[in-house]
Structure formats: C-alpha cells, structure tokens
Amino acid sequence: MVYCQWTKHCRGESRPAGLGLFASVDCEIFHKLASVQGARSEIVAAMGTFLPVLTDVEKRSLHERQPLPSAYLGLEDEEMDVRIAAARAALGDRLVILGHHYQRDEVIRFADYTGDSFKLSREIAKHPTAEFIVFCGVHFMAESADILGLPHQQVILPDLAAGCSMADMAAPDQLMTCWAELEQMGMASQIVPVTYINSAAAIKAFVGEHGGTICTSSNARATLQWGWDRREKILFLPDQHLGRNTAWQMGVPLDDMVVWDPDVPFGGLTRAELNRARLILWKGHCSVHVRFTVPQIEAVRRQHPGVRVIVHPEVPFDVLQAADDNGSTEYILRQVRAAPAGSVWAVGTEIHLVHRLAEEVAPEKTVISLDQVGCLCSTMFRISPNHLLWVLEGLLDGEVHNRVTVGESEKKWARIALDRMLSIQ
Ligand code: SF4
Numbered sequence: 001m002v003y004c005q006w007t008k009h010c011r012g013e014s015r016p017a018g019l020g021l022f023a024s025v026d027c028e029i030f031h032k033l034a035s036v037q038g039a040r041s042e043i044v045a046a047m048g049t050f051l052p053v054l055t056d057v058e059k060r061s062l063h064e065r066q067p068l069p070s071a072y073l074g075l076e077d078e079e080m081d082v083r084i085a086a087a088r089a090a091l092g093d094r095l096v097i098l099g100h101h102y103q104r105d106e107v108i109r110f111a112d113y114t115g116d117s118f119k120l121s122r123e124i125a126k127h128p129t130a131e132f133i134v135f136c137g138v139h140f141m142a143e144s145a146d147i148l149g150l151p152h153q154q155v156i157l158p159d160l161a162a163g164c165s166m167a168d169m170a171a172p173d174q175l176m177t178c179w180a181e182l183e184q185m186g187m188a189s190q191i192v193p194v195t196y197i198n199s200a201a202a203i204k205a206f207v208g209e210h211g212g213t214i215c216t217s218s219n220a221r222a223t224l225q226w227g228w229d230r231r232e233k234i235l236f237l238p239d240q241h242l243g244r245n246t247a248w249q250m251g252v253p254l255d256d257m258v259v260w261d262p263d264v265p266f267g268g269l270t271r272a273e274l275n276r277a278r279l280i281l282w283k284g285h286c287s288v289h290v291r292f293t294v295p296q297i298e299a300v301r302r303q304h305p306g307v308r309v310i311v312h313p314e315v316p317f318d319v320l321q322a323a324d325d326n327g328s329t330e331y332i333l334r335q336v337r338a339a340p341a342g343s344v345w346a347v348g349t350e351i352h353l354v355h356r357l358a359e360e361v362a363p364e365k366t367v368i369s370l371d372q373v374g375c376l377c378s379t380m381f382r383i384s385p386n387h388l389l390w391v392l393e394g395l396l397d398g399e400v401h402n403r404v405t406v407g408e409s410e411k412k413w414a415r416i417a418l419d420r421m422l423s424i425q
Contacts, residue, residue, distance in 0.1 A: 051355065054376070055104070062386055072390045077106065080385045084110055087392035095395070096130040098123060098145070100137035101329045102350040102377045106385045107136050107158075116329045117141055117197045118216035122422065124148045132156060132395055135404075136383050138164045142404035143201040147414045155404050156395075158387035163379050164198055166314075169284035170238035172202035174262040178235070179210070181266050187274060192227040193235045196220075196242055197421070198286075203237070205410040208417030215421060217313055217328035220246040222424045228278070235260070237282030241289070245313045245320045247279050254317075259283050288377050289314035292348040296370045297322045300346040309370070310335060311348030319348065329353055339365055346370050350377045 062073055088095065088110060098120045099111025108114055113123045117137075124133060124145050133155045135142040142157040149155060175193075182188040193212035195203050204214055211230070215223035220242055227234040236243035240259055247257060258277040260267030267280070274280065292315045300307055310332055311323040320326050325335060329349060336345050336357055341364040347354045348370040358367035369375060394401045406414065 051104075051351065051376075054381075055106070058381070058384065062384060068386055068390055072386045075386060075389075077385070080106075080389050084385065084389050084392060087389070087396055090396055091132070091392065093129060094131045095134065095392075096123070096127045096132070097134045097136060098141075100141060100380060101333075101353045102380045103136045103383060104352055104381055105356065107383050107388055108352075110388065111136060116216065116218065117144070118218040118328070119330060121145075121148060121197070121216075121418070132400075134158065134388070134391060136388065138162045138167075138377075138380050139404065140164055140167045140198055140200060143406050143414075144197065144204075144418065146404055146406050147201060147204070147411050147418055154400055156391050156400065157383075157402050157404050158391045159382045159384070160402050160404075161379075162382040165287040165379065166196075166198045166238055166284055167200055167203075170195070170199055170203050170262070170282055172200065172206065175203055175206055175237070178260060178262060178267065179206075182235075182274075185266070185271055185274065187233070190231055191233045191235050191280070192231040193237070194223055194227050195237050195417075196239050199238055201406040201410050201414050204414035204417050206413070208413035208415070208420075212417065213420035213424065214417045215424075217242060218330055219421070219424050220313070221250060223421070224250060224279075226420075226424050233278055233280060235280045235282070238284030239286060239314055240281040240283055241285055241316055241320075242313050243279060243281045244317055245315075245326070248317070252278060257281055286314040288350055288375050289348070290316060291375055292316075292319050292370050294318050294322045296348075297346070300368070300370060304344050304346065304366075304368070307344045307346050307368075308339070309346045309348070311370070315348055323348065333357060336361060336365065336367060341365060344368070349375070350380075351375045352377075 062068065088097065097111045099108040099114045100120065101114060101116055113120065115123070120141065121144055125148060128150055130153060133145050133149060133153055135145050135155060135157055139157060139162060142155050146155040179188060182191060193207040193210050195207045195214055197214050197216045207213060213223060213226065224234060224246055244257055248254065256276070256278040258269055258273050259281045260269065261283045289312055292311060297309050297319065300309065308325065309323040310325040311319060312329065312332065313320065313326050327335070332347060332349060339345065344366040346368050347357065351369055354367060354369040361367055391401045
C-alpha cells in the first residue's frame with residue numbers, strides 16, 4: 001500500500017477498503033482534488049468553493065468506483081434530478097428514502113426523512129408497508145435498517161463502497177479476541193459491552209449476546225449510565241473519543257479510563273490497569289472528527305470575537321475542552337436554530353451539515369466550519385446522484401441493486417441490542 005505523504009490531511013487508516021492504493025478514501029479524494037488544483041495552497045484558497053470543486057472531481061472519476069452501467073455515467077445534473085424525482089414518484093409508498101445529515105446536497109434533497117443514525121433508526125419502524133428502504137448513508141446504517149425492518153422490506157445502499165472508517169476499526173475477530181482475553185483474566189463477568197451504532201452488524205450482535213447494548217451520540221450518556229447500573233465496568237467501542245468525552249462529562253475522571261489497543265495482546269494493558277478502570281475504551285476514532293484541533297478553535301476565536309464553538313463529541317478530548325458546547329448532530333442543529341439573531345457559530349462536524357445549516361440560518365445568524373477543507377465524510381460522499389438514480393430505476397424495472405442483508409443469527413442478537421438502545425432515552 002502507498003501511504004499519503006500529505007500529512008495535514010492524511011491521518012488516515014491503514015485499511016484499504018478495496019479502494020485503491022491510498023491509505024484511506026479521504027486520501028483518494030484529496031489526491032484527486034490535488035491533481036486538479038495543482039497544489040495544496042490552491043485548495044486552501046478555494047475553501048469557499050470546496051464542495052463544488054470536489055463534486056466536479058468526483059464526477060469525473062465515477063467510472064473508477066463500483067461499476068455503474070455506462071448509461072448512468074456522464075449525465076447532466078438536471079437530467080438526473082428529473083429522472084430521480086420521476087422514479088421516486090412512480091414507486092410511491094413502496095419506497096422510503098432515508099438521508100443522513102452528512103449526505104451531500106444533490107442526494108439528500110430526495111430523502112423522505114433526514115436525521116442522525118438514531119433518528120433514522122426510529123423512522124424505519126414507522127413505515128411497515130414500504131417494500132424498499134433506500135439508505136443514503138453508510139454501510140452500517142443500512143445494516144441497522146435491515147435489522148430493524150420487517151421481513152418483506154429490502155434495504156438498499158446506492159454505493160456498496162460507502163463504508164465508515166470508524167466502523168472498520170472494530171473487526172469482529174478483534175472483539176472476540178478481546179473478550180477471550182478479558183475472560184482469561186477473569187474480568188468479563190464484570191464488564192458490559194457497549195458499541196456505538198457506527199459498527200458492523202456482527203459487533204452489534206456480539207454486544208447483544210453478551211448483555212450489552214448500542215448507543216448513538218444522542219443517547220451515549222444514558223447508555224453509559226445503563227451499563228454502570230448493571231455491571232462495574234464498560235467496554236466501549238469503537239470510538240474512544242465519544243466514550244471518553246461522554247464519561248468525563250458524567251464526572252468520571254480520566255484516570256478511571258483505559259484504552260484497549262486491539263492490535264496488541266491484552267489490549268496493551270496490565271491486569272492492575274484493567275482492575276482500576278471503570279471504562280475500557282476501544283482504540284478507534286472517526287477520521288473526519290479527529291481533524292478538528294485546538295489551534296483551529298483558537299484561530300476562529302481570534303477571527304470572530306464572541307463566536308460560539310460547538311463540536312460533535314467524536315472530536316478529541318482537548319478539542320471538546322476548548323469548545324463552548326458539544327452534542328450530537330441533532331443537538332447542534334437545535335442549538336444553532338434556537339440561538340439569538342446576530343450570533344456567530346463555528347461548528348465542528350461534517351462539512352455538508354455545516355454548509356446546509358449556514359444557508360438555513362443566514363442572514364440572521366452566521367455559521368462557519370471549524371475546518372473548511374478536511375471535514376468531509378468521504379465515504380458517505382460516495383453516494384452520488386448517479387448511484388441513487390441507478391438503484392431507483394432498477395426498482396422500477398424489477399431489479400434490486402445493492403441490497404444489504406444481515407444473516408439471521410446476527411440479526412437476532414443485533415436486534416436485541418438495538419431494541420435495548422431504542423428503550424434508553
Ligand atoms: S463521519 Fe466518521 S463516523 Fe460518521 S460515517 Fe463518516 S467516517 Fe464514519
């Protein structure tokens with residue numbers, strides 16, 4: 001594998017995800033952008049127009065991705081809009097389209113419902129008659145929809161390469177090894193496993209089978225309390241930052257937390273360290289949210305005196321400490337919408353959400369991104385209008401492309417874990 005040398009933007013992962021010789025899909029997109037723009041300084045100069053430039057680059061490389069029939073390549077935006085709308089109308093109540101907040105504008109405008117993972121999970125149950133659920137998000141979200149859906153419902157992910165780098169950081173075999181090592185040390189019975197919803201179905205099934213549950217950024221605090229009400233310790237995966245930030249805000253000192261490295265025997269921890277810990281954090285992160293830094297916050301405070309800085313809790317601990325407020329995407333939207341006219345907000349989460357929020361509240365309020373260049377969820381960005389059109393017209397022709405299914409045994413335990421999640425407020 002060739003690793004990106006563009007260190008500011010490449011703190012990426014080592015998992016290739018079948019997407020070419022880049023350390024991550026972020027690197028792939030940034031390198032393509034770099035080749036068009038010529039230099040990093042030009043990209044920074046283009047910050048205001050970053051997303052359209054990126055979309056242009058991506059359009060030209062669509063043919064390199066999951067193969068699409070040639071009839072779906074090189075289409076004009078206007079034609080795709082008309083055809084997607086027509087297919088959606090023709091499918092009527094047979095179809096529900098869900099769009100995550102981080103989804104690109106050209107796609108999310110066709111969603112029947114938008115929201116974060118938690119909100120969208122709840123929407124699935126409200127549409128028992130829909131035959132097809134097209135999930136404009138990433139792979140783990142489509143799996144959750146299949147787990148929560150009814151047997152006659154088929155869940156479709158328009159591009160199967162739309163994964164999640166964080167979910168990839170917790171592989172099922174790594175969790176099984178971790179649990180076996182904790183059992184070997186006689187500790188597993190003291191631990192309740194909790195996984196963030198950003199994880200594979202097999203991970204969700206494991207926690208369900210072992211008395212645990214799933215959380216989202218909306219209910220992480222209540223979920224940790226749920227876990228500690230049951231057992232002395234929690235194993236929290238895959239996002240160490242959400243776990244650490246949430247527990248710290250509940251009054252748990254950092255000394256009561258340890259980080260389990262799945263690539264090292266026994267997580268790289270001693271028995272004494274594990275004995276002392278109340279929270280065992282999996283060594284995983286979101287490659288989008290770890291791009292936010294304290295110097296970015298310092299810079300925005302210098303440029304915009306009086307600015308309110310609000311971040312998602314997947315950011316590193318020091319960034320959360322330097323911010324004024326934090327919460328799930330739904331929380332961020334609520335706070336900014338409810339803020340007084342004239343207020344200025346710097347938001348630390350995925351760029352599409354921030355741009356849409358900025359447009360929505362302007363001119364009364366000003367919203368800027370903490371990082372205009374680096375905070376794109378490049379995996380979710382893979383759901384292009386071309387892919388959406390292809391799957392919708394396929395349904396009209398009686399063909400189901402890109403169905404995502406979860407095996408029955410995994411589904412049973414993952415469903416138990418998800419039902420526990422939905423019961424925790
Ligand atoms: S923003 Fe991060 S955690 Fe969310 S889907 Fe993208 S890579 Fe995964």
